[in-house]
Amino acid sequence: MAASPQVVQLFQQTLHALKVDLRFKEGVIEEDLTNFDKGQLKVILAAIKKRFTGNANPHHTSTDWELHDDLKGAYKIRIMSPYHIRIVYRIIEESNCTIVHIYAIGPRADSEVYKAAKNRIDW
Numbered sequence: 850m851a852a853s854p855q856v857v858q859l860f861q862q863t864l865h866a867l868k869v870d871l872r873f874k875e876g877v878i879e880e881d882l883t884n885f886d887k888g889q890l891k892v893i894l895a896a897i898k899k900r901f902t903g904n905a906n907p908h909h910t911s912t913d914w915e916l917h918d919d920l921k922g923a924y925k926i927r928i929m930s931p932y933h934i935r936i937v938y939r940i941i942e943e944s945n946c947t948i949v950h951i952y953a954i955g956p957r958a959d960s961e962v963y964k965a966a967k968n969r970i971d972w
Contacts, residue, residue: 881954935968
């Protein structure tokens, strides 16, 4: 199932109200999101929305969210059972908004999501 432009637009509209500019790295929409059905996409959106609505300052993070080694400077959102999905992102603060770059969305199994994120890092 391909992630439609409407799904991406829904992600962006949801976070725009929070003054969060959500940007997907090349490959996330074309490769990662196409692996999920509509129900899973809703869960992913809800997890992203929860992270940034429940946290007034996106830079105020838990050490549990921090990634290490090659992905130092990035964070993860964990979606637990039954999906076991991880979302790898990085935060950039600009004067008028917070920019969240999504580097990978995928299964935790075999560290697939982290391997995809490593291939897309640009910092």
